[in-house]
Amino acid sequence: xxxxMRWVLPGVLVLLLVACGTGGQQNGTAASPxxxxxxxxxxxxxxxxxxxxxxxxxxxxxxEEVIAAFEEAHNAELVLVPLGDTGAMVNQSILSxxxxxxxxxxxxxNTFLTRALEADIFVxxxxxxxxxxxxxxxxxxxxxxxxxxxxxxxxxxxxxxFEEAGIAPPESLEDLTEPEYANLTxxxxxxxxxxxLAFLLATLAHFGEDGWQGYWADLRENGVLVTAGWxxxxxxxxxxxxxxxxxxxxxxxxxxxxxxxxATAAVTSDESCFRQIEFAGVLRNGKHxxxxxxxxxxxxxxxxxxxxxxxxxxxxxxxxxxxxxxxQQWAQVPENPAEVDPAFIEANRDALIADWxxxxxx
Amino acid sequence: xxxxxxSAPKFMVFAVPIAFLxxxxxxxxxxxxxxxxxxxxxxxLSGFVALVTRPYYxxxxxxxxxxAALSTVLTLxxxxxxxxxxxxFSFPGKTLLRAVLTVPFVMPTVVVATAFLALLGxxxxxxxxxxxxxxxxxxxxxxxxxVTLILLAHVFYNIAIVIRVVGGFWANLDPQLEEAAMVLxxxxxxxxxxxxxxxxxxxxxxxxxxxxxxxFSSFGVVLLLGGVRYATIEVExxxxxxxxxxxxxxxxxxxxxxxxxxxxxxxxxxVQARATVPLNLRSQVAVQKxxxxxxxxxxxxxxxxxxxxFVLAPLTALVERSLSVGGEWTLQYYLTLSEAQRRSIFxxxxxxxxxxxxxxxxxxxxxxxxxxxxxxxxxxxRRGEGRRGLWRRVLDPLFLLPLGTSAVTLGFGYIVALDAPxxxxxxxxxxxxxxxxxxxxxxxxRSLLPTLRSINPALREAAAVLxxxxLGQLREVDLPIIARxxxxxxxxxxxxxxxxxxxxxxxxxxxxxxxxIVIFRFLGQPGVANYGRALAMSVILxxxxxxxxxxxERVRVDEGSEF
Numbered sequence: 050x051x052x053x054m055r056w057v058l059p060g061v062l063v064l065l066l067v068a069c070g071t072g073g074q075q076n077g078t079a080a081s082p083x084x085x086x087x088x089x090x091x092x093x094x095x096x097x098x099x100x101x102x103x104x105x106x107x108x109x110x111x112x113e114e115v116i117a118a119f120e121e122a123h124n125a126e127l128v129l130v131p132l133g134d135t136g137a138m139v140n141q142s143i144l145s146x147x148x149x150x151x152x153x154x155x156x157x158x159n160t161f162l163t164r165a166l167e168a169d170i171f172v173x174x175x176x177x178x179x180x181x182x183x184x185x186x187x188x189x190x191x192x193x194x195x196x197x198x199x200x201x202x203x204x205x206x207x208x209x210x211f212e213e214a215g216i217a218p219p220e221s222l223e224d225l226t227e228p229e230y231a232n233l234t235x236x237x238x239x240x241x242x243x244x245x246l247a248f249l250l251a252t253l254a255h256f257g258e259d260g261w262q263g264y265w266a267d268l269r270e271n272g273v274l275v276t277a278g279w280x281x282x283x284x285x286x287x288x289x290x291x292x293x294x295x296x297x298x299x300x301x302x303x304x305x306x307x308x309x310x311x312a313t314a315a316v317t318s319d320e321s322c323f324r325q326i327e328f329a330g331v332l333r334n335g336k337h338x339x340x341x342x343x344x345x346x347x348x349x350x351x352x353x354x355x356x357x358x359x360x361x362x363x364x365x366x367x368x369x370x371x372x373x374x375x376x377q378q379w380a381q382v383p384e385n386p387a388e389v390d391p392a393f394i395e396a397n398r399d400a401l402i403a404d405w406x407x408x409x410x411x
Numbered sequence: 412x413x414x415x416x417x418s419a420p421k422f423m424v425f426a427v428p429i430a431f432l433x434x435x436x437x438x439x440x441x442x443x444x445x446x447x448x449x450x451x452x453x454x455x456l457s458g459f460v461a462l463v464t465r466p467y468y469x470x471x472x473x474x475x476x477x478x479a480a481l482s483t484v485l486t487l488x489x490x491x492x493x494x495x496x497x498x499x500f501s502f503p504g505k506t507l508l509r510a511v512l513t514v515p516f517v518m519p520t521v522v523v524a525t526a527f528l529a530l531l532g533x534x535x536x537x538x539x540x541x542x543x544x545x546x547x548x549x550x551x552x553x554x555x556x557x558v559t560l561i562l563l564a565h566v567f568y569n570i571a572i573v574i575r576v577v578g579g580f581w582a583n584l585d586p587q588l589e590e591a592a593m594v595l596x597x598x599x600x601x602x603x604x605x606x607x608x609x610x611x612x613x614x615x616x617x618x619x620x621x622x623x624x625x626x627f628s629s630f631g632v633v634l635l636l637g638g639v640r641y642a643t644i645e646v647e648x649x650x651x652x653x654x655x656x657x658x659x660x661x662x663x664x665x666x667x668x669x670x671x672x673x674x675x676x677x678x679x680x681x682v683q684a685r686a687t688v689p690l691n692l693r694s695q696v697a698v699q700k701x702x703x704x705x706x707x708x709x710x711x712x713x714x715x716x717x718x719x720x721f722v723l724a725p726l727t728a729l730v731e732r733s734l735s736v737g738g739e740w741t742l743q744y745y746l747t748l749s750e751a752q753r754r755s756i757f758x759x760x761x762x763x764x765x766x767x768x769x770x771x772x773x774x775x776x777x778x779x780x781x782x783x784x785x786x787x788x789x790x791x792x793r794r795g796e797g798r799r800g801l802w803r804r805v806l807d808p809l810f811l812l813p814l815g816t817s818a819v820t821l822g823f824g825y826i827v828a829l830d831a832p833x834x835x836x837x838x839x840x841x842x843x844x845x846x847x848x849x850x851x852x853x854x855x856x857r858s859l860l861p862t863l864r865s866i867n868p869a870l871r872e873a874a875a876v877l878x879x880x881x882l883g884q885l886r887e888v889d890l891p892i893i894a895r896x897x898x899x900x901x902x903x904x905x906x907x908x909x910x911x912x913x914x915x916x917x918x919x920x921x922x923x924x925x926x927x928i929v930i931f932r933f934l935g936q937p938g939v940a941n942y943g944r945a946l947a948m949s950v951i952l953x954x955x956x957x958x959x960x961x962x963x964e965r966v967r968v969d970e971g972s973e974f
Contacts, residue, residue, distance in 0.1 A: 102838075107916060108935050112754045129756070129921040130838055136653040137819070137917060141826045143656075144446065148830045150837060164656060238639050240650060277634045280521060280934040284942045285528050291942035292525060293534045301937060308938030360755060362936060399655050410639045 101340045102128045102151035104332065106138045108361060109156060115356045119347050125340055135161055135243060142332065143168040152335035153344050155197065158325045159188060160246060163395035166193060171330035174342050178349035181367045186326055188391060194328035197348045198363040201303040201383050202247035203315040203322035204234075207289035210297035219298060221318045222255055225268060232272035235286040235296035240402045242278045243325075248300045249405055250394065251323035254387030265408045275409060289313050303383060304362045307375040317383035324386040327363065428786040428810070428852075434834070435845050436813055439824030446827055447662035458663030468647075472667065475643040478558065479627040482565035486622050487615065489566050489721075490573025492714035497574055498581035500711060501699040508715065510960035512722050513571040513902065517910030517956045519927045520564075520631025521934055522949045526725035527564060527636060528555060529732065536728070556638025564632045567725065569622045570718055572903070576621070576858055579899045580614035582699070583692040583862070583892075610690070613683060613861035620679050621857055624672065624814040630913060644668045648817040658823075665820040672815030676808030683860070689867040692892055726953060733946035736939075744943035745951075757932065759924050761948065765955050768909055768926045772959070774844035775851050775908035776901050782848065783855035783900060786810055787893075790856075791863045810856055813849040821846070822917035840920040847908040847915075854907065855900030862896040863889070902963050909956050926952040 101123075103109075109131065116127055130151045132138040139161045142154055146168060157165050165171065171193040179187070179195060186196035204219060211218040216229055225234050237245035252261045274296060276282040283290045287299040289312045303315040303322060315322075329348055331341040347353055354365035358376045365372075372380070448455055462468045496502075497509065515523070530536050531554040541549040554560040584607070592606045608615075630645045642650075644664055652661035702708045736743055749760040790807050813821075825846075829836045836842050866889060874884045912927040919928050926948060933945035 107932070110755045110757045113756050113758070114754070116756050128838075131919065131921060133822075133917045134653065136656070137822075140653060140656050141823065141917075144823060144826050145830065145837075150826070240639075240654065241634060241646075275639045277638070278521075281524060281635055283937060284934065285525055285532070289939075290937075291939035293529050293532060295534050305937040308936065308941070310938075399657075402654075406639070 099123075099125045099337055099340055100128050101125050101153065101337055101344060102130055102335075103344070104130045104132060104138065104142055104149070104151035104154040106135045106156040107131050107133055110360045111353070112356045112360060115352055118352060119344065123340060123343055125337075127344075139165050142170050146170050147334060149332045149334050152332055152337045153329060153341035154332055155329040155348070156327055157194065157330070158243075158327050159391045160243065160250070160325065160394050160398075162188060162194065162328065162391040165330075167395070170333055172333050172335075172338065174331045174345060176342070176346050176349055178346050178367070181369070182349065183366070183368055186366045188326065188328075194330040195345050195349070196326050196366045197329050198354075198357050198361070198366055199324055199326045200363040201315075201317070201322040201324050201386055202244045202251065202300065203303045203317055203381075203383060205287070205299050205301040205305055205309075205313045205315050207287070207297040208312060208314055210288050218314070219316055221316065222252060222264070222321045225273070225298065226264070226271050228271075230271065230298070233296055234268065234271075234298040235274040235276060235282045235294070236300040237279045237282045238275050238277055239405055244279045244300055244302070246398075246402075247323040247325055249401065250389045251321060251387040253401070254323070254389050255320040262404060262408050265405060269409050273409075302362060303381045304358070304364060304376070306379040306381065307358075308362065309379075310375070311379050315381045315383075317381050319383075319385040320387040322383040322386045323389070324383075326366070425785055425789045428782045428789070429806075431782055431852075432810070432813075432849075436816075436821070436849055439821060439828040440816070441824075442828035443658075443820060443824035444662050444666070447658040450658075455659045458657070458659035458661070461660055462663050462667065468664075471642060471644055471647055472671075474641065475627060475645075476671075478561060478565075478633075478641075478643070479623050479629070482562055482569070482626040483619050483622045485562055486566045486569045487573055487619060489718060490570045490618075491577065492710075493570070493718045494574050494578035494581060496711050496714040497578040498584075499586075499699060500707070501701050502711060502715075506961055506964050507957075508719060509574065509964070510957045511726075512574055512718060513906060513960055514726060514953050514957050515568050515722055516571055516903070516906040517952060518568075518726075518949065519910065519912055519930055519952075520635055522729065522930065522946065523564060523567070523632075523725065524635040525732075525946075526728045527560060527567075529728045530724055531555075531560065531563075536724075556636070556640065558637070558641065560636045561629075561633055561641065564636055565622075565626045565629065567722060568632070569625060570722065572621050572625075573618050574718075575899045575902065576618040577611060577614045579858075579895050580861055581611060583895060584610055584698075585691050586698055610688075613864065616679065616683050617857045617861055620676075620811075621814075621854060623675070624811070627672070628668070628815055628817065630818075645817055649819050652817075652819050652823065661817075661820065665817050669812060669816055673808050673812060676811045677804070680804060680807040688865070689869075690865040691867055692862065692865060729946055729953075730950050733943060733950045736943065744940070744947040747940070748944055748947060757921065757924070759929050761929075761951055764924055764926050764929045764948070765951060767923045768952070769955065769959065771844050771847060771923075771925060772905045772908035775847040776904040778844060778848040779852040779855045779904040780897065780901055782852045783859055784897075786852075786856055787859045787863050790860065811853045814853050818913035819917065821849075822914060825918065837918075838920070840923045842918045843915060843920075843923065843925070844908065846918060847911050848904075850911065850914075851904035851907040854903045855897070858896050858900035858903065859893060862893050866892055898963060898966060902960055905959060905963065906956060909952065909959075926955070 109129070119125070120127055132141045132150070135156055135158055138154075139157055142149065143165070149170075154171070166189065173192045174195070175192040176195050179192075182196055186199065188194075188196070204222075204225075206218045208218070219225055219230060224230055236248060239246040239249040249261075252264055255261075256264045274286060276286060279301065282299050283301055283305075285292045286294040286296045288294050288297045289309055290299070301315075303317060306313045306315060329345050331338060331345065335341055349367055351367070351370060354367045354370040357363055357365050358380075359373050364380075364382065447458070493512070497505070528535060531552060533551065533553045533555065538549075538551050541552065554563075588610070589602060589606055592602050597606065627643070628645045629643055630649065633641055633643045634646050644667065648661050648664045648668070651657045651664065702711050733744055734740055734742070749758060790803055790810075825837060825842065828834070829842075836845075870888050871884050874888050879887060910927060912931065915925060915928060916931070919925065930945050930948045930952070933941045933948065
């Protein structure tokens with residue numbers, strides 16, 4: 050087969066035009082190639098569908114029918130604006146505060162919360178559904194953000210490995226520095242990974258501001274492997290992650306075991322896990338404030354809360370939410386996770402990472 | 412002076428690439444620099460102070476530079492014999508082999524890291540092989556988190572640049588020059604050093620430059636394979652911009668990276684423009700012959716077999732893993748690709764992801780080829796012009812700048828700059844091929860320039876004398892000669908777009924997910940099944956790309972006159 054050059058460029062252009070035309074129509078959600086322009090806010094029920102733009106991180110997802118239920122109830126269309134990882138999303142929202150990319154934001158967690166609040170990117174809104182959320186999740190008294198879900202960063206271990214080796218699985222952070230656990234642990238780098246930073250914060254809370262460096266020095270002595278990100282730690286180096294890994298202990302989430310269908314378990318002893326809480330907030334200068342508030346309310350309804358675990362591997366914050374079977378069977382919730390004030394995290398992130406690097410890398 | 416001052420219509424045409432860069436590169440970049448260096452109108456030079464005072468940043472620049480230089484040299488050494496084999500010999504399966512050797516170019520670094528560890532990690536195949544050969548006491552190889560692994564991965568990614576850019580140019584060199592030297596008594600080594608190598612220099616220079624730029628701004632490879640001990644400027648920029656939100660420092664580092672890139676380009680483009688001599692380029696069909704002697708066959712086997720093994724081993728490891736669950740062969744991961752996320756609003760069937768990626772890649776290729784053609788004519792000196800035109804020597808390196816610019820810096824620039832009509836493109840899917848073109852277009856331009864500068868001006872004059880108007884000259888004289896390099900550029904433009912992740916992750920639209928985005932989303936969730944699906948999707952990415960390469964290679968200007 051020979052294709053003549055003179056047909057190539059026109060051919061490609063026609064193909065692109067056709068594709069852009071059809072691609073837009075076959076998707077339910079907006080595929081307009083340019084930024085949607087909505088003139089003025091229409092009162093609800095007036096007939097015209099409003100577009101609610103949700104700024105979020107790359108891991109956000111939800112069930113189709115759950116989102117459809119919201120869209121129908123509010124005669125609106127939900128347009129997602131994913132902006133990279135949590136840090137990238139928060140920073141881009143701060144940079145665009147005067148002309149935001151959306152009306153509502155989901156996914157800022159307690160490690161980035163203070164940065165977002167200091168930049169004043171949210172308008173306070175107290176959702177009536179907040180009543181069912183325990184006090185410990187509400188980190189902002191002014192209600193600029195509303196807690197939606199949480200996940201605990203904990204050590205996970207390969208149950209089969211420890212059974213076979215005849216060693217007791219680790220039960221605490223301290224265990225990892227014992228000789229029988231030498232060269233068994235892999236952890237993501239706190240400088241480049243959010244679970245990595247969360248685990249560092251757990252050790253900070255547990256061993257204190259002057260003790261955590263010594264713990265990490267011992268971990269280093271005992272052969273901890275540090276990887277750039279969570280997926281490299283879990284998939285490539287963890288024995289139960291699917292790859293050719295040789296480390297049976299990994300820093301992951303207390304909600305990871307359901308995905309491993311019981312092959313792994315989490316260490317949930319006192320202050321050995323760090324709790325990441327994810328929040329939503331109404332963006333300042335957004336176009337549809339009322340609809341944004343309605344979406345915050347919606348995220349606290351049983352419908353959305355029950356959908357969270359299997360979509361994003363996190364726990365719902367609303368008390369009494371029914372958990373899916375896999376979570377009931379395998380997921381663990383630490384009773385006493387480590388706590389670190391968000392303001393402390395924002396103020397000391399740079400110094401903590403620099404200290405950690407000095408202890409573990411240099 | 413006639414050529415120096417462009418006529419109005421010519422100016423309009425040449426203004427297109429300049430306008431494209433101005434709108435989608437310099438304007439967003441200046442906007443984010445303004446926010447970073449002068450937040451609220453007050454100048455903030457804390458970033459520069461930190462750069463100068465902390466020795467860490469000198470080490471960072473030093474490591475970034477030497478690993479890039481070493482990667483470039485190693486890639487050239489590994490690729491040159493293969494480039495020669497592709498240029499001078501015909502053999503069965505040539506197109507397929509060339510396509511396969513280019514596949515690494517599109518592979519996401521997360522997936523490549525997995526493949527490399529599967530081969531060279533503590534429990535990798537190499538150690539398995541050593542144990543089989545030398546028993547359980549065999550020396551164990553563990554390359555995880557070493558510079559060696561970084562260098563190997565850079566060679567793996569970039570060897571195709573040498574094979575295609577140098578090999579493509581080599582194929583068109585007139586063998587009569589070499590034959591003449593041989594008749595005059597030149598020995599093989601002397602022939603290569605004194606005739607072939609100088610003639611090849613423009614193409615080798617172009618390939619080396621591209622490889623250096625890619626490895627200088629290496630992100631995923633260094634981050635994932637190098638471990639915590641190694642970082643490039645690009646890695647540090649991401650860290651400062653995203654995790655620490657220290658924009659003054661991130662912007663300062665970006666600026667250092669760009670100034671360094673620009674200076675290097677300035678040096679290079681000066682040398683490059685002078686190194687080029689007019690040549691009578693030949694159609695490669697006339698040049699390529701099958702291997703006849705045993706020695707030639709052995710050479711072909713070594714020159715092609717070793718790179719093929721090197722590239723195929725990790726790729727095969729990926730295919731094998733995507734097809735096996737607990738030691739059993741199965742298509743399970745492929746069959747559950749869309750099922751796994753069926754209920755999710757992000758449910759993407761593999762076919763839709765393939766369609767999106769291919770469409771973006773085609774758009775990127777079209778935009779890059781048009782921009783590169785226009786800029787190539789803007790940059791290639793006309794006859795009698797000599798080395799005049801300082802603006803040309805400034806423009807040339809400027810066109811390369813996007814290759815040496817951090818994706819996250821530019822991404823943040825888009826957020827700040829493209830927020831009002833008529834440029835309110837922040838949430839437009841069009842931004843994806845535009846951003847991809849910024850990286851791809853300099854590549855096409857580099858691949859094009861050595862050939863375009865080598866066209867013997869006498870040919871154009873002859874055409875003009877025979878009455879051909881400028882456009883006619885272009886179609887009848889230039890196009891057949893540059894077609895090959897244009898196709899080389901097109902292949903890479905396509906590949907760059909298919910595999911791009913860094914910029915895409917900041918600007919993608921949920922309605923238009925690309926293959927790398929889908930792969931990355933699978934790797935973001937725990938569970939062996941998600942890992943398997945990520946690998947299955949990677950194999951789909953590999954196959955789609957290889958197929959596209961083979962199709963692109965089928966494009967010919969006109970039968971009979973191909974070069």
